[in-house]
Amino acid sequence: MNDNKTRREFLKKSMVMAFAAGSTLVPGSLSPIFANTSKERIPDLVAVKNGEPDIMFNKGIKLMGGMKRFVKKGQTVLVKPNIGFNRTPEFGATTNPLLVKAIIEHGFGAGAKKVYVFDHEASSAYGLAAKCYKNSGIESAAKQAGAIMAPADDYKYYQGVKIPGAKILHTTDVHELLLETDVFINVPVLKHHSYTHVTMAMKNLMGVVWDRMYYHGYGLDQCIAEFCLYKKPDLNVLDAYRVMKSHGPYGNSPEDVVIAKSLLISEDIVAIDTAASLIFGIPPQKVDYIAMGQELKLGKMNLDELNIKRLVL
Amino acid sequence: MGNFKIKNIRVVFSLLIFSLTVLALLGHVKISQLISETLFNVQFIPAFIQFVEGTGIAFLFLVLLTLCFGRVYCSFLCPLGVLQDLMIRLSLKIGIKKQHVRLDNFIYFQYTVLILTIVTVIFGSFAFINLFDPYTVFAKIAAHLFKPLVLFFNNILVEIVETFDIYSISIKRQNSIPFHVLAVTLIFLTGILFLSVFKARLYCNSICPVGLILGMMSRVSFYKFHMDKEKCRHCTLCERVCKAGCIDVQNLTIDNSRCVGCFNCLDVCDKHLISYTHRTAENKNHPVWVRRHFLLNSVVVGSAVLSACTPFRLEKTGFLPGKAPVMPPGSLGFDHFTKTCTACHLCVSVCPTQVLKPTLMGYGLSGLMLPQLSFQKARCDFNCNACGKSCPTGAVTSLPLKEKQLTQIGTASLNKELCVVHIKKKHCGACGEACPTHAIFPVEDKKVIFPEINLEYCIGCGACEHACPTDPNAIVVSSVLIHKKVKTYKPDRKPELKLIPQKQGFPF
Missing domain, CATH: 3.30.70.20 (Alpha-Beta Plaits)
Incomplete structure (x- = not known):
């Protein structure tokens, strides 16, 4: 009984919050995106704090120079959140649906022709994906924003690709939308991972391949880093609104979650993971795939070299 | 028209039952559950198992139905019977066959099947039920042979609409069914179709153990088919439309124990010399019981009661050949599962992750083709209890999700x-x-x-x-x-x- 009550209360609260957030978004925040006239240097990393997920993104993307820097008129966009687990948003196991919605809206605002959203369910088991799409709240959020929820749970959607310069992950099968779309936006959620310490932007890309168990069998950290040799996202938006601090990646209860209300945006996938691990509270050196990513020249771990814009709301 | 024809009701009703049964076996969780909870409760063997296990009393309804109206079950409720009727109709339409003939009596073969079924059940094996129960046979045909066809067309449709970026319907796959199980199913389908084309309802009157039990009851049923022996002109019209081959115009008898209750004969006689009436109107000369039938019936009834008494069952895990199969959540354990599962594979079809897969001999001789969880390509979804919800016999009991998760x-x-x-x-x-x-x-x-x-x-x-x-x-x-x-x-x-x-x- 108690459980039910708190869950219902929570839903009510988040609905009110969503409504409030939505109403603040509509009047003023969309127009400034189109009017990006600032001659300031574009930052390498934008960090926003203390706002609702969508509001933080609205402010953050403006600091990044607006969505128009990434999405040109008539282009197709792929938004890849973490929808790998059948969990409701309060577990922090999946990307915040409000954030996904805001990104899609900005994509369309910048003139995108189509926006696709998908993720390959984490256990790659038949018949689980639909539940993940639904319970994460991302399906309905994405559809409301006008995006297309594409399936990723059948091998027919995947195509083999070669990965240049890889030592372990020479070839893999990637989702066809990765090949077809013009712009690739990676939207991971920051959370604990019992077996790789923490999961962030680079690890989120495991959801665009068919056989992720190959990674597990042949060197998880190395494969995670090497995949970026094939394709790096055009933009990474890391959701650290709710951060699962233990029992990751599936989580045990909403008690595992700390409300960090943070958001990171960067084109540099190594930098964003470095910053995210600091937010999580783990030295980036401890997360093997980050160091491997730097070795492969995918990005920079030294945040002092970077131009970071911080915004506390 | 104006004429009230029982046959027309039978056709409409049986087609409805047939379509619903096929629909359930396509495996949509909610639809299957709904149909299983209602319609499959009145399938004979599932109802019998429920009755023995004390979870349902639909079996009494079936007994009462048969004691009142004869073997109407076979034409109204049995999906395998309807499948044969469809085939019979088709073969008459396209002219493979012109008319039915009176069938030779295969009753001793059928008695053998029934007695073997009962004896094996006493010794703790459901093998004969797994093989010959008409509902189970039909369910396997629908789940493994009809369903792939439906999925095939579904997937073609998905391919087409996806090119327009419409993803509201999704690709559906079916787990590969072991070759042996497919082979058994296919043999039964072709066998039964072959019989129905050339010998009409021969399966029902020469193999089917359920048919025989119902036949035994319908010997004493209240309503029966009767022939007006005085006025009959031996035109054989009725004999030629009788799918069960139970009308003998030469000797002017109708064997009500073999009659499947299709009501074809009622309308075909232009003088209305065949009637479906209750016992008081019966010709008193017609013998209800022949001594040998009585003996056989006593044996069957006696051993059926015996088989229903669990204490007499032999220890069954002894039948296990090697590594025990993992049984679905809700099946309680090896003993309960193997004495209640008819292997209809409704759960296999329903299972959203396709982790349930039949195994031909995995349970040894305790049961053939029973489902097990196979983790090679699938896993049991933590947040799912669909198998228990859909099981028609209670072999997989329905567990609340919280309980299933523990x-x-x-x-x-x-x-x-x-x-x-x-x-x-x-x-x-x-x-x-x-x-x-x-x-x-x-x-x-x-x-x-x-x-x-x-x-x-x-x-x-x-x-x-x-x-x-x-x-x-x-x-x-x-x-x-x-x-x-x-x-x-x-x-x-x-x-x-x-x-x-x-x-x-x-x-x-």
């Missing part, structure tokens, strides 16, 4: 000599990541995180075995013969929720 159907064990983390000292965690109950937990040693298992929480869902990347799998689930309840996972310590000190609001 029901141990197997236990995982890790072979460290095969485990990636142990061999390569590299992170994997595929099993732990997939484990929904936190039975698998991480242990860090020299910067490498190893998986360990706590069986107190393991329910045997197979998520770990399915996820394990090694070949052969380092982590495997073995069956638990009597299902148990496990503890709910409680973390030893509260997670550390503090974030490290921050400058300008950020730690960087």
Whole structure:
């Protein structure tokens, strides 16, 4: 009984919050995106704090120079959140649906022709994906924003690709939308991972391949880093609104979650993971795939070299 | 028209039953559950099992129905009967066959099947029920032969609409059914279709154990078919439309025990010399019981009662050939499962993750083609209890989701000599990541995180075995013969929720 009550209360609260957030978004925040006239240097990393997920993104993307820097008129966009687990948003196991919605809206605002959203369910088991799409709240959020929820749970959607310069992950099968779309936006959620310490932007890309168990069998950290040799996202938006601090990646209860209300945006996938691990509270050196990513020249771990814009709301 | 024709009602009603049965076996969770809870309760063997197990009384309704109206079950409720009727109709339409002939009596063969069924049940084997129960036979045909056709067309449609970026319908796959099981199903389908084309309802009157039991009851049924022996002009019209071949115009008799209650004969006689009337109007000369029938019937009834009494069943796990199969959550254990599952494969068809797969001999002689959980390509979804909800016999009892999530159907064990983390000292965690109950937990040693298992929480869902990347799998689930309840996972310590000190609001 108690459980039910708190869950219902929570839903009510988040609905009110969503409504409030939505109403603040509509009047003023969309127009400034189109009017990006600032001659300031574009930052390498934008960090926003203390706002609702969508509001933080609205402010953050403006600091990044607006969505128009990434999405040109008539282009197709792929938004890849973490929808790998059948969990409701309060577990922090999946990307915040409000954030996904805001990104899609900005994509369309910048003139995108189509926006696709998908993720390959984490256990790659038949018949689980639909539940993940639904319970994460991302399906309905994405559809409301006008995006297309594409399936990723059948091998027919995947195509083999070669990965240049890889030592372990020479070839893999990637989702066809990765090949077809013009712009690739990676939207991971920051959370604990019992077996790789923490999961962030680079690890989120495991959801665009068919056989992720190959990674597990042949060197998880190395494969995670090497995949970026094939394709790096055009933009990474890391959701650290709710951060699962233990029992990751599936989580045990909403008690595992700390409300960090943070958001990171960067084109540099190594930098964003470095910053995210600091937010999580783990030295980036401890997360093997980050160091491997730097070795492969995918990005920079030294945040002092970077131009970071911080915004506390 | 104006004429009230029972035959027309029968055609409409049976087609409805047939379509609903096929629909249920296509495996949509909610539809299957609804149909299973209603329609399949009045399938003879499922109803009988429910009655014996004390979970349903629909069986009494069937007995009463037959004692009142004869074997109408065979034409109104039995999907396998309707399948034969459709085939018969087709073969008459396209002219393979012109008319039915009176059939030779195969009753001794049928008695043999029935008695063997009962004897094997007494000795703890459901093999004959798995093979010959008409509902089970039909269910397997629908699930393994009709369903792929439907999926094929569904998937073509998906391909077409997806080119327009419409994803509202999705690709549906069916787990590969073991070759032996498919072969048995196919043999039964072709056999029954062949019989129905050339010998009409011969299956019902020469093999079907349910048909025989119903036939025995219909000898004494209240309503029966009668012939006006004085006025009959031996035109044989009725004999030629009788699918059961039970009308003998030469001797002016109708064998009501073989009559499947199709009502074809009633209308065909232009003088209305065949009537469906109650017993008081019966020709008193017609013998109801022949001595040999009476003896056989007594044997059957006696042994049926015996087989229903569980104490007489022999210990069954002795039949197990090797590694016990993992049984669905809700099946309670080996003993309960093998004495209630008819192997209709409704759960196999319904299972959303397709983890349920039939095994021909996995249960030894206790049952043929019973389903088991196969973790090679699938896992049991933690948040699903569809198999129990849809099972028509109660072999897989319906567990509330919370209870199912604590029901141990197997236990995982890790072979460290095969485990990636142990061999390569590299992170994997595929099993732990997939484990929904936190039975698998991480242990860090020299910067490498190893998986360990706590069986107190393991329910045997197979998520770990399915996820394990090694070949052969380092982590495997073995069956638990009597299902148990496990503890709910409680973390030893509260997670550390503090974030490290921050400058300008950020730690960087």
